[in-house]
Amino acid sequence: MSIDRETKRYLVWWLAFGVLMCLLPLGVGPGTLRILIFAHFLAMFAMSWDFLSGRTGYISFGHPFLIGIGGYTTAILSFRFGVPLYFSIPAAVVATMVGGTLFFLPALRIRGTYFALVTLAFMEILYQLTKVVAPKVTGGTRGISGLESIVTGAVNNYYLSFGIMFAIGVVLWLLIRTRLGVALSAIRMNEEAVRSTGHSTTKLKLFAFMVSAAVSGVGGAFYVHYIGSIAPRGMFEINFLFTILVAALLGGAETIIGPIMGAYFLTVLLEYLRPVMPGMERYLLYGGIALVLYVVRPAGIYSLIADAGRKMQEWRR
Protein backbone atom coordinates (compact mmCIF):
# COMPACT_ATOMS: atom_id res chain seq x y z
CA MET A 1 0.00 0.00 0.00
CA SER A 2 1.49 3.34 -0.97
CA ILE A 3 1.19 5.96 1.77
CA ASP A 4 1.23 9.59 0.66
CA ARG A 5 2.46 12.54 2.69
CA GLU A 6 -0.97 13.62 3.85
CA THR A 7 -1.76 10.10 5.07
CA LYS A 8 1.52 10.05 7.00
CA ARG A 9 0.62 13.39 8.60
CA TYR A 10 -2.75 12.01 9.67
CA LEU A 11 -1.10 8.84 10.99
CA VAL A 12 0.91 11.02 13.36
CA TRP A 13 -2.42 12.31 14.70
CA TRP A 14 -3.67 8.76 15.05
CA LEU A 15 -0.52 7.91 16.97
CA ALA A 16 -0.94 10.95 19.22
CA PHE A 17 -4.55 9.92 19.87
CA GLY A 18 -3.40 6.38 20.68
CA VAL A 19 -0.71 7.56 23.10
CA LEU A 20 -3.09 9.98 24.80
CA MET A 21 -5.74 7.32 25.28
CA CYS A 22 -3.16 4.85 26.58
CA LEU A 23 -2.04 7.37 29.18
CA LEU A 24 -5.58 8.20 30.21
CA PRO A 25 -5.97 5.46 32.86
CA LEU A 26 -3.13 7.14 34.77
CA GLY A 27 -5.30 10.20 35.31
CA VAL A 28 -8.92 9.04 35.50
CA GLY A 29 -10.83 6.65 37.71
CA PRO A 30 -12.46 3.32 36.84
CA GLY A 31 -15.89 4.95 36.55
CA THR A 32 -14.78 7.13 33.65
CA LEU A 33 -12.92 4.23 32.09
CA ARG A 34 -16.09 2.14 32.14
CA ILE A 35 -17.92 4.93 30.32
CA LEU A 36 -15.15 5.07 27.74
CA ILE A 37 -15.27 1.29 27.28
CA PHE A 38 -18.88 1.68 26.15
CA ALA A 39 -17.78 4.49 23.84
CA HIS A 40 -15.20 2.15 22.27
CA PHE A 41 -17.80 -0.49 21.54
CA LEU A 42 -20.21 2.09 20.18
CA ALA A 43 -17.38 3.43 18.00
CA MET A 44 -16.79 -0.08 16.58
CA PHE A 45 -20.47 -0.43 15.71
CA ALA A 46 -20.66 3.09 14.27
CA MET A 47 -17.53 2.53 12.15
CA SER A 48 -18.97 -0.74 10.91
CA TRP A 49 -22.13 1.13 9.88
CA ASP A 50 -20.10 3.95 8.36
CA PHE A 51 -17.94 1.68 6.22
CA LEU A 52 -21.05 0.21 4.65
CA SER A 53 -23.72 2.89 4.75
CA GLY A 54 -21.64 6.07 4.92
CA ARG A 55 -19.49 4.95 2.02
CA THR A 56 -21.74 3.07 -0.36
CA GLY A 57 -25.02 4.80 0.49
CA TYR A 58 -26.70 1.49 1.32
CA ILE A 59 -28.33 2.67 4.53
CA SER A 60 -28.56 -0.14 7.03
CA PHE A 61 -31.20 -0.07 9.75
CA GLY A 62 -30.27 -3.59 10.69
CA HIS A 63 -26.77 -3.46 12.10
CA PRO A 64 -27.93 -4.94 15.42
CA PHE A 65 -28.71 -8.04 13.32
CA LEU A 66 -25.00 -8.38 12.54
CA ILE A 67 -23.88 -7.44 16.04
CA GLY A 68 -26.43 -9.91 17.43
CA ILE A 69 -25.10 -12.77 15.32
CA GLY A 70 -21.61 -12.10 16.64
CA GLY A 71 -22.81 -11.78 20.22
CA TYR A 72 -25.09 -14.81 20.21
CA THR A 73 -22.59 -17.06 18.42
CA THR A 74 -19.82 -16.57 20.95
CA ALA A 75 -22.29 -16.58 23.86
CA ILE A 76 -23.87 -19.88 22.82
CA LEU A 77 -20.60 -21.55 21.87
CA SER A 78 -18.78 -20.55 25.04
CA PHE A 79 -21.61 -20.75 27.57
CA ARG A 80 -23.64 -23.69 26.29
CA PHE A 81 -20.92 -25.79 24.71
CA GLY A 82 -17.86 -24.78 26.69
CA VAL A 83 -15.95 -23.71 23.61
CA PRO A 84 -12.91 -21.61 24.57
CA LEU A 85 -13.11 -17.89 23.74
CA TYR A 86 -10.12 -17.98 21.43
CA PHE A 87 -12.23 -20.21 19.21
CA SER A 88 -15.74 -18.90 19.89
CA ILE A 89 -14.87 -15.27 19.08
CA PRO A 90 -13.31 -15.98 15.64
CA ALA A 91 -16.25 -18.30 14.97
CA ALA A 92 -18.58 -15.43 15.86
CA VAL A 93 -16.83 -13.17 13.35
CA VAL A 94 -17.13 -15.83 10.63
CA ALA A 95 -20.81 -16.34 11.49
CA THR A 96 -21.40 -12.59 11.26
CA MET A 97 -19.77 -12.52 7.85
CA VAL A 98 -22.14 -15.29 6.74
CA GLY A 99 -24.95 -13.12 8.12
CA GLY A 100 -23.45 -10.22 6.19
CA THR A 101 -23.83 -12.24 3.00
CA LEU A 102 -27.55 -12.65 3.74
CA PHE A 103 -27.69 -8.93 4.42
CA PHE A 104 -26.01 -8.33 1.07
CA LEU A 105 -28.50 -10.27 -1.06
CA PRO A 106 -31.21 -7.57 -1.12
CA ALA A 107 -28.54 -5.03 -2.12
CA LEU A 108 -28.25 -6.82 -5.46
CA ARG A 109 -31.71 -5.60 -6.38
CA ILE A 110 -32.80 -2.73 -4.17
CA ARG A 111 -31.37 0.36 -2.55
CA GLY A 112 -32.53 3.48 -0.76
CA THR A 113 -35.49 3.32 1.57
CA TYR A 114 -36.42 -0.19 0.46
CA PHE A 115 -33.01 -1.55 1.38
CA ALA A 116 -33.11 0.23 4.75
CA LEU A 117 -36.51 -1.32 5.52
CA VAL A 118 -35.39 -4.81 4.51
CA THR A 119 -32.40 -4.54 6.86
CA LEU A 120 -34.73 -3.40 9.63
CA ALA A 121 -36.78 -6.53 8.94
CA PHE A 122 -33.61 -8.63 9.31
CA MET A 123 -33.12 -7.19 12.79
CA GLU A 124 -36.73 -7.78 13.74
CA ILE A 125 -36.68 -11.37 12.45
CA LEU A 126 -33.58 -12.21 14.50
CA TYR A 127 -35.19 -10.55 17.51
CA GLN A 128 -38.23 -12.79 17.25
CA LEU A 129 -36.21 -15.91 16.39
CA THR A 130 -33.95 -15.58 19.43
CA LYS A 131 -37.05 -15.45 21.60
CA VAL A 132 -38.85 -18.48 20.21
CA VAL A 133 -36.44 -20.77 18.39
CA ALA A 134 -34.52 -23.12 20.69
CA PRO A 135 -34.92 -21.00 23.83
CA LYS A 136 -32.88 -23.58 25.73
CA VAL A 137 -29.93 -22.58 23.60
CA THR A 138 -30.51 -18.85 23.15
CA GLY A 139 -32.01 -18.32 26.59
CA GLY A 140 -35.27 -17.05 25.03
CA THR A 141 -36.45 -13.65 26.18
CA ARG A 142 -34.11 -13.70 29.17
CA GLY A 143 -31.06 -14.37 27.05
CA ILE A 144 -27.84 -15.70 28.51
CA SER A 145 -26.00 -14.24 31.47
CA GLY A 146 -22.83 -15.18 33.29
CA LEU A 147 -20.69 -15.11 30.17
CA GLU A 148 -16.98 -15.56 30.64
CA SER A 149 -14.92 -12.35 30.75
CA ILE A 150 -11.88 -11.95 28.56
CA VAL A 151 -10.06 -9.75 31.03
CA THR A 152 -11.11 -8.39 34.39
CA GLY A 153 -11.07 -4.89 35.82
CA ALA A 154 -11.82 -1.50 34.29
CA VAL A 155 -8.24 -0.74 33.25
CA ASN A 156 -7.68 -4.04 31.42
CA ASN A 157 -11.05 -3.83 29.71
CA TYR A 158 -10.33 -0.25 28.78
CA TYR A 159 -7.07 -1.20 27.10
CA LEU A 160 -8.63 -4.21 25.39
CA SER A 161 -11.61 -2.28 24.01
CA PHE A 162 -9.48 0.69 23.01
CA GLY A 163 -6.88 -1.54 21.34
CA ILE A 164 -9.53 -3.27 19.21
CA MET A 165 -11.32 -0.04 18.39
CA PHE A 166 -8.06 1.72 17.53
CA ALA A 167 -6.86 -1.13 15.28
CA ILE A 168 -10.22 -1.28 13.48
CA GLY A 169 -10.25 2.50 13.13
CA VAL A 170 -6.78 2.73 11.60
CA VAL A 171 -7.37 -0.17 9.19
CA LEU A 172 -10.76 1.14 8.00
CA TRP A 173 -9.44 4.68 7.73
CA LEU A 174 -6.47 3.52 5.63
CA LEU A 175 -8.86 1.49 3.46
CA ILE A 176 -11.10 4.45 2.69
CA ARG A 177 -8.08 6.50 1.63
CA THR A 178 -7.19 4.03 -1.10
CA ARG A 179 -8.75 3.89 -4.55
CA LEU A 180 -11.08 1.27 -3.09
CA GLY A 181 -12.52 3.97 -0.84
CA VAL A 182 -12.96 6.23 -3.86
CA ALA A 183 -14.76 3.46 -5.77
CA LEU A 184 -17.06 2.73 -2.80
CA SER A 185 -17.95 6.43 -2.53
CA ALA A 186 -18.64 6.49 -6.25
CA ILE A 187 -21.24 3.75 -5.70
CA ARG A 188 -23.09 6.07 -3.34
CA MET A 189 -23.04 8.85 -5.90
CA ASN A 190 -23.94 6.89 -9.02
CA GLU A 191 -23.83 3.12 -9.07
CA GLU A 192 -24.67 2.82 -12.76
CA ALA A 193 -21.81 5.12 -13.69
CA VAL A 194 -19.44 2.97 -11.61
CA ARG A 195 -20.46 -0.07 -13.62
CA SER A 196 -19.97 1.86 -16.82
CA THR A 197 -16.37 2.52 -15.83
CA GLY A 198 -15.71 -1.22 -15.81
CA HIS A 199 -16.18 -2.05 -12.13
CA SER A 200 -18.14 -4.93 -10.73
CA THR A 201 -20.29 -3.09 -8.19
CA THR A 202 -21.41 -6.47 -6.85
CA LYS A 203 -17.83 -7.29 -5.91
CA LEU A 204 -17.24 -3.85 -4.39
CA LYS A 205 -20.46 -3.94 -2.39
CA LEU A 206 -19.86 -7.49 -1.21
CA PHE A 207 -16.45 -6.41 0.07
CA ALA A 208 -17.97 -3.45 1.94
CA PHE A 209 -20.65 -5.70 3.45
CA MET A 210 -18.09 -8.31 4.51
CA VAL A 211 -15.79 -5.78 6.15
CA SER A 212 -18.72 -4.11 7.87
CA ALA A 213 -20.02 -7.48 9.07
CA ALA A 214 -16.59 -8.56 10.33
CA VAL A 215 -16.26 -5.34 12.36
CA SER A 216 -19.77 -5.80 13.77
CA GLY A 217 -18.92 -9.42 14.60
CA VAL A 218 -15.74 -8.45 16.44
CA GLY A 219 -17.52 -5.65 18.28
CA GLY A 220 -20.55 -7.80 19.14
CA ALA A 221 -18.48 -10.72 20.39
CA PHE A 222 -16.17 -8.67 22.61
CA TYR A 223 -19.10 -6.55 23.82
CA VAL A 224 -21.12 -9.47 25.19
CA HIS A 225 -18.08 -10.88 26.96
CA TYR A 226 -17.45 -7.49 28.49
CA ILE A 227 -20.99 -7.00 29.80
CA GLY A 228 -21.26 -10.72 30.60
CA SER A 229 -24.72 -11.21 29.17
CA ILE A 230 -26.83 -11.04 26.04
CA ALA A 231 -30.60 -10.66 25.71
CA PRO A 232 -32.76 -10.02 22.66
CA ARG A 233 -34.41 -6.95 24.13
CA GLY A 234 -31.17 -5.12 24.72
CA MET A 235 -29.51 -6.24 21.51
CA PHE A 236 -32.33 -5.60 19.06
CA GLU A 237 -33.83 -2.52 20.66
CA ILE A 238 -34.55 0.39 18.34
CA ASN A 239 -32.69 2.77 20.70
CA PHE A 240 -29.53 0.72 20.26
CA LEU A 241 -29.87 1.04 16.49
CA PHE A 242 -30.47 4.79 16.71
CA THR A 243 -27.50 5.26 19.01
CA ILE A 244 -25.26 3.66 16.38
CA LEU A 245 -26.73 5.78 13.59
CA VAL A 246 -26.60 9.00 15.58
CA ALA A 247 -22.98 8.35 16.64
CA ALA A 248 -21.96 7.88 12.99
CA LEU A 249 -23.94 10.82 11.63
CA LEU A 250 -23.24 13.18 14.50
CA GLY A 251 -19.52 12.49 14.26
CA GLY A 252 -19.49 12.72 10.48
CA ALA A 253 -20.38 9.87 8.17
CA GLU A 254 -17.96 8.58 5.52
CA THR A 255 -14.92 9.56 7.56
CA ILE A 256 -14.38 6.66 10.04
CA ILE A 257 -12.84 9.24 12.41
CA GLY A 258 -16.24 10.94 12.70
CA PRO A 259 -18.04 7.89 14.12
CA ILE A 260 -15.31 7.55 16.76
CA MET A 261 -15.81 11.20 17.73
CA GLY A 262 -19.58 10.74 17.69
CA ALA A 263 -19.33 7.66 19.90
CA TYR A 264 -17.23 9.47 22.51
CA PHE A 265 -19.47 12.52 22.37
CA LEU A 266 -22.71 10.56 22.74
CA THR A 267 -21.55 8.18 25.43
CA VAL A 268 -19.97 10.87 27.56
CA LEU A 269 -22.95 13.18 27.04
CA LEU A 270 -25.48 10.50 27.99
CA GLU A 271 -23.47 9.43 31.04
CA TYR A 272 -22.91 12.93 32.37
CA LEU A 273 -26.56 13.79 31.87
CA ARG A 274 -27.56 10.79 33.99
CA PRO A 275 -27.46 12.59 37.39
CA VAL A 276 -29.48 15.51 35.99
CA MET A 277 -31.84 13.44 33.87
CA PRO A 278 -32.03 9.90 35.18
CA GLY A 279 -34.91 8.83 32.93
CA MET A 280 -35.52 8.48 29.23
CA GLU A 281 -35.71 12.27 28.84
CA ARG A 282 -31.94 12.15 28.30
CA TYR A 283 -32.64 10.64 24.90
CA LEU A 284 -34.93 13.54 24.16
CA LEU A 285 -32.10 15.94 24.89
CA TYR A 286 -29.55 14.06 22.83
CA GLY A 287 -32.06 13.82 20.00
CA GLY A 288 -32.41 17.61 20.21
CA ILE A 289 -28.64 18.12 20.16
CA ALA A 290 -28.32 15.76 17.20
CA LEU A 291 -31.06 17.63 15.34
CA VAL A 292 -29.45 21.02 15.91
CA LEU A 293 -26.07 19.69 14.82
CA TYR A 294 -27.51 18.17 11.64
CA VAL A 295 -29.12 21.47 10.73
CA VAL A 296 -26.08 23.60 11.56
CA ARG A 297 -23.40 21.16 10.48
CA PRO A 298 -24.74 18.17 8.49
CA ALA A 299 -21.22 16.83 7.95
CA GLY A 300 -20.84 16.36 11.71
CA ILE A 301 -18.33 17.07 14.45
CA TYR A 302 -15.44 15.85 12.30
CA SER A 303 -16.03 18.62 9.77
CA LEU A 304 -16.14 21.22 12.57
CA ILE A 305 -12.73 20.12 13.79
CA ALA A 306 -11.31 19.71 10.26
CA ASP A 307 -12.45 23.24 9.35
CA ALA A 308 -10.95 24.66 12.53
CA GLY A 309 -7.67 22.90 11.69
CA ARG A 310 -7.68 24.33 8.17
CA LYS A 311 -8.36 27.83 9.46
CA MET A 312 -5.51 27.51 11.95
CA GLN A 313 -3.16 26.46 9.16
CA GLU A 314 -4.21 29.45 7.04
CA TRP A 315 -3.80 31.76 10.03
CA ARG A 316 -0.28 30.45 10.67
CA ARG A 317 0.66 31.14 7.07
Place this chain on the structure above:
Amino acid sequence: MAGPLLEVRDLRKSFGGIHAVQGLSFGVDEGETLGLIGPNGAGKTTVFNLIMAELKPTGGEIWFRGENITRVPTHERVKRGIARTYQVPQPFGEMSVGANIRVGMAPDDLWKLVTEGADHAAEAEIGRSVGFSDEQIDTLPSELAMGDLRRLEMARNVAVSPALLLLDEVFAGLTLREIAHISELLVEKKRKDGLTYIIVSHDLRALAPLVDRVIVMSFGAAIAQGTFDEVVRDAAVREAYLGQ
Protein backbone atom coordinates in the same frame (compact mmCIF):
# COMPACT_ATOMS: atom_id res chain seq x y z
CA MET B 1 -9.99 -8.29 -38.10
CA ALA B 2 -12.72 -9.97 -40.09
CA GLY B 3 -16.27 -8.71 -39.54
CA PRO B 4 -17.58 -5.64 -37.75
CA LEU B 5 -16.32 -4.48 -34.37
CA LEU B 6 -19.85 -4.45 -32.99
CA GLU B 7 -22.79 -6.28 -34.44
CA VAL B 8 -26.38 -6.06 -33.29
CA ARG B 9 -28.62 -8.87 -34.55
CA ASP B 10 -32.39 -8.67 -34.47
CA LEU B 11 -32.30 -6.72 -31.20
CA ARG B 12 -35.64 -6.34 -29.46
CA LYS B 13 -36.77 -4.65 -26.27
CA SER B 14 -40.30 -4.29 -24.98
CA PHE B 15 -41.54 -2.48 -21.91
CA GLY B 16 -44.92 -4.09 -21.31
CA GLY B 17 -46.86 -3.44 -24.49
CA ILE B 18 -44.42 -0.82 -25.77
CA HIS B 19 -41.91 -2.12 -28.28
CA ALA B 20 -39.00 0.28 -27.82
CA VAL B 21 -36.66 -1.64 -30.12
CA GLN B 22 -38.08 -3.92 -32.81
CA GLY B 23 -35.72 -6.29 -34.59
CA LEU B 24 -32.86 -3.85 -35.05
CA SER B 25 -29.76 -5.14 -36.85
CA PHE B 26 -26.64 -3.23 -37.71
CA GLY B 27 -22.88 -3.40 -37.50
CA VAL B 28 -20.12 -0.89 -37.00
CA ASP B 29 -16.60 -1.40 -38.29
CA GLU B 30 -13.42 -0.59 -36.44
CA GLY B 31 -12.54 3.08 -36.89
CA GLU B 32 -15.97 3.96 -38.26
CA THR B 33 -18.24 6.69 -36.92
CA LEU B 34 -21.87 5.73 -37.05
CA GLY B 35 -24.66 8.21 -36.44
CA LEU B 36 -27.85 6.97 -34.83
CA ILE B 37 -30.63 9.46 -35.33
CA GLY B 38 -34.38 9.61 -35.13
CA PRO B 39 -37.23 11.53 -33.54
CA ASN B 40 -37.76 11.57 -29.78
CA GLY B 41 -38.82 8.17 -28.49
CA ALA B 42 -37.36 6.33 -31.48
CA GLY B 43 -35.41 4.00 -29.15
CA LYS B 44 -31.87 5.33 -29.67
CA THR B 45 -30.93 5.55 -26.00
CA THR B 46 -32.56 2.18 -25.38
CA VAL B 47 -30.21 0.72 -27.99
CA PHE B 48 -27.26 2.20 -26.06
CA ASN B 49 -28.65 0.81 -22.81
CA LEU B 50 -28.92 -2.62 -24.44
CA ILE B 51 -25.41 -2.48 -25.90
CA MET B 52 -24.08 -1.59 -22.42
CA ALA B 53 -26.21 -4.30 -20.70
CA GLU B 54 -27.93 -1.65 -18.64
CA LEU B 55 -31.12 -3.21 -19.94
CA LYS B 56 -31.80 -6.85 -20.76
CA PRO B 57 -32.96 -7.38 -24.33
CA THR B 58 -36.27 -9.10 -24.96
CA GLY B 59 -34.63 -10.82 -27.90
CA GLY B 60 -31.71 -10.71 -30.30
CA GLU B 61 -27.95 -10.80 -29.88
CA ILE B 62 -25.04 -8.42 -29.48
CA TRP B 63 -21.61 -9.39 -30.80
CA PHE B 64 -18.36 -7.59 -30.10
CA ARG B 65 -15.06 -8.49 -31.74
CA GLY B 66 -16.62 -11.70 -33.04
CA GLU B 67 -17.89 -12.79 -29.63
CA ASN B 68 -21.46 -13.06 -28.45
CA ILE B 69 -21.68 -10.69 -25.46
CA THR B 70 -25.46 -10.70 -25.05
CA ARG B 71 -25.16 -12.17 -21.55
CA VAL B 72 -22.01 -10.34 -20.52
CA PRO B 73 -22.59 -7.80 -17.70
CA THR B 74 -21.89 -4.08 -18.09
CA HIS B 75 -18.51 -3.92 -16.36
CA GLU B 76 -17.21 -6.85 -18.42
CA ARG B 77 -18.32 -5.15 -21.64
CA VAL B 78 -16.43 -2.05 -20.56
CA LYS B 79 -13.33 -4.14 -19.93
CA ARG B 80 -13.68 -5.61 -23.41
CA GLY B 81 -13.65 -2.13 -24.88
CA ILE B 82 -17.14 -0.59 -24.97
CA ALA B 83 -17.88 2.63 -23.10
CA ARG B 84 -20.62 5.20 -23.15
CA THR B 85 -21.57 8.73 -22.22
CA TYR B 86 -25.03 9.69 -21.01
CA GLN B 87 -27.63 12.08 -22.38
CA VAL B 88 -27.54 13.89 -19.05
CA PRO B 89 -23.92 13.79 -17.84
CA GLN B 90 -23.49 11.49 -14.84
CA PRO B 91 -20.45 12.69 -12.93
CA PHE B 92 -19.64 11.52 -9.40
CA GLY B 93 -20.98 14.76 -7.98
CA GLU B 94 -18.98 15.02 -4.76
CA MET B 95 -15.68 14.16 -6.42
CA SER B 96 -13.24 16.43 -8.20
CA VAL B 97 -12.57 16.08 -11.92
CA GLY B 98 -9.36 14.22 -11.04
CA ALA B 99 -11.16 11.78 -8.72
CA ASN B 100 -13.82 11.17 -11.39
CA ILE B 101 -11.04 10.19 -13.79
CA ARG B 102 -9.47 8.09 -10.99
CA VAL B 103 -12.59 5.92 -10.84
CA GLY B 104 -12.31 5.34 -14.58
CA MET B 105 -8.62 4.48 -14.31
CA ALA B 106 -9.02 2.20 -11.28
CA PRO B 107 -8.73 -1.53 -12.04
CA ASP B 108 -11.57 -3.92 -11.29
CA ASP B 109 -9.36 -5.73 -8.80
CA LEU B 110 -9.83 -5.30 -5.05
CA TRP B 111 -6.22 -6.09 -4.22
CA LYS B 112 -4.83 -3.57 -6.70
CA LEU B 113 -7.39 -0.98 -5.60
CA VAL B 114 -6.01 -1.23 -2.08
CA THR B 115 -2.32 -1.73 -2.74
CA GLU B 116 -1.68 0.51 -5.73
CA GLY B 117 -1.95 4.25 -5.22
CA ALA B 118 -3.57 6.73 -7.57
CA ASP B 119 -1.49 8.05 -10.46
CA HIS B 120 -2.24 11.76 -10.20
CA ALA B 121 0.05 12.63 -13.11
CA ALA B 122 -1.81 10.23 -15.40
CA GLU B 123 -5.16 11.61 -14.20
CA ALA B 124 -4.04 15.15 -15.03
CA GLU B 125 -2.76 13.97 -18.40
CA ILE B 126 -6.13 12.44 -19.29
CA GLY B 127 -7.82 15.61 -18.05
CA ARG B 128 -5.58 17.74 -20.24
CA SER B 129 -6.16 15.44 -23.22
CA VAL B 130 -9.87 16.37 -23.21
CA GLY B 131 -9.15 20.06 -22.67
CA PHE B 132 -9.17 20.57 -18.89
CA SER B 133 -6.68 23.01 -17.44
CA ASP B 134 -4.56 21.89 -14.48
CA GLU B 135 -6.64 24.09 -12.15
CA GLN B 136 -9.84 22.43 -13.28
CA ILE B 137 -8.59 18.98 -12.20
CA ASP B 138 -9.42 19.89 -8.60
CA THR B 139 -12.84 21.42 -9.30
CA LEU B 140 -16.13 19.77 -8.48
CA PRO B 141 -18.62 18.92 -11.25
CA SER B 142 -21.10 21.40 -9.73
CA GLU B 143 -18.72 24.20 -10.77
CA LEU B 144 -18.48 23.03 -14.38
CA ALA B 145 -20.45 24.22 -17.41
CA MET B 146 -22.31 21.68 -19.54
CA GLY B 147 -19.52 21.55 -22.11
CA ASP B 148 -17.02 20.71 -19.37
CA LEU B 149 -19.33 18.06 -17.94
CA ARG B 150 -19.39 16.41 -21.36
CA ARG B 151 -15.58 16.61 -21.39
CA LEU B 152 -15.52 15.03 -17.95
CA GLU B 153 -17.54 12.09 -19.24
CA MET B 154 -15.18 11.83 -22.17
CA ALA B 155 -12.21 11.87 -19.79
CA ARG B 156 -13.70 9.14 -17.59
CA ASN B 157 -14.33 7.07 -20.70
CA VAL B 158 -10.87 7.69 -22.13
CA ALA B 159 -9.54 6.40 -18.79
CA VAL B 160 -11.09 2.97 -19.45
CA SER B 161 -9.31 2.81 -22.86
CA PRO B 162 -12.30 1.87 -24.98
CA ALA B 163 -12.28 0.73 -28.59
CA LEU B 164 -15.92 1.69 -29.12
CA LEU B 165 -17.46 4.78 -27.57
CA LEU B 166 -21.21 5.33 -27.52
CA LEU B 167 -21.97 9.05 -27.32
CA ASP B 168 -25.51 9.88 -26.29
CA GLU B 169 -26.67 13.39 -27.25
CA VAL B 170 -23.13 14.57 -26.95
CA PHE B 171 -23.96 18.05 -28.26
CA ALA B 172 -27.11 18.63 -26.20
CA GLY B 173 -27.13 21.81 -24.13
CA LEU B 174 -23.88 23.10 -25.63
CA THR B 175 -23.09 26.49 -27.16
CA LEU B 176 -21.81 26.59 -30.76
CA ARG B 177 -18.31 27.12 -29.44
CA GLU B 178 -18.58 24.11 -27.11
CA ILE B 179 -19.95 21.99 -29.95
CA ALA B 180 -16.93 22.93 -32.03
CA HIS B 181 -14.61 21.99 -29.16
CA ILE B 182 -16.26 18.63 -28.55
CA SER B 183 -16.26 17.88 -32.31
CA GLU B 184 -12.54 18.66 -32.49
CA LEU B 185 -11.95 16.47 -29.48
CA LEU B 186 -13.80 13.55 -31.06
CA VAL B 187 -11.85 13.88 -34.31
CA GLU B 188 -8.58 14.18 -32.40
CA LYS B 189 -9.27 11.11 -30.23
CA LYS B 190 -10.26 9.10 -33.26
CA ARG B 191 -7.08 10.10 -35.07
CA LYS B 192 -4.81 9.39 -32.12
CA ASP B 193 -6.44 6.37 -30.49
CA GLY B 194 -8.33 4.89 -33.44
CA LEU B 195 -11.64 5.06 -31.58
CA THR B 196 -14.88 3.86 -33.13
CA TYR B 197 -17.96 5.94 -32.34
CA ILE B 198 -21.68 5.52 -32.38
CA ILE B 199 -23.19 8.96 -31.91
CA VAL B 200 -26.77 9.70 -31.01
CA SER B 201 -27.63 13.30 -31.68
CA HIS B 202 -30.53 15.54 -32.51
CA ASP B 203 -28.10 18.18 -33.71
CA LEU B 204 -27.77 16.98 -37.29
CA ARG B 205 -25.68 19.95 -38.34
CA ALA B 206 -23.03 19.09 -35.74
CA LEU B 207 -23.28 15.38 -36.52
CA ALA B 208 -22.97 15.58 -40.30
CA PRO B 209 -19.22 16.26 -40.59
CA LEU B 210 -18.33 13.53 -38.09
CA VAL B 211 -20.19 10.48 -39.35
CA ASP B 212 -19.29 7.98 -42.06
CA ARG B 213 -22.73 6.44 -42.04
CA VAL B 214 -26.11 7.07 -40.42
CA ILE B 215 -28.92 4.80 -39.26
CA VAL B 216 -32.31 6.42 -38.81
CA MET B 217 -34.64 4.91 -36.23
CA SER B 218 -38.34 5.43 -35.83
CA PHE B 219 -40.61 3.56 -33.41
CA GLY B 220 -37.79 1.17 -32.49
CA ALA B 221 -36.87 0.11 -36.01
CA ALA B 222 -34.30 1.22 -38.56
CA ILE B 223 -36.11 2.98 -41.37
CA ALA B 224 -33.10 4.08 -43.39
CA GLN B 225 -29.35 3.88 -43.49
CA GLY B 226 -26.59 5.26 -45.66
CA THR B 227 -24.42 8.34 -45.81
CA PHE B 228 -25.69 11.45 -44.11
CA ASP B 229 -26.72 13.06 -47.42
CA GLU B 230 -28.55 9.92 -48.51
CA VAL B 231 -30.64 9.57 -45.38
CA VAL B 232 -31.66 13.22 -45.10
CA ARG B 233 -33.09 12.98 -48.60
CA ASP B 234 -34.93 9.75 -47.81
CA ALA B 235 -38.70 10.16 -47.97
CA ALA B 236 -39.35 7.83 -45.02
CA VAL B 237 -36.90 9.81 -42.88
CA ARG B 238 -38.51 13.11 -43.77
CA GLU B 239 -41.89 11.65 -42.91
CA ALA B 240 -40.62 10.34 -39.56
CA TYR B 241 -39.23 13.74 -38.64
CA LEU B 242 -41.79 16.04 -40.19
CA GLY B 243 -44.94 13.93 -40.52
CA GLN B 244 -46.88 13.40 -43.69
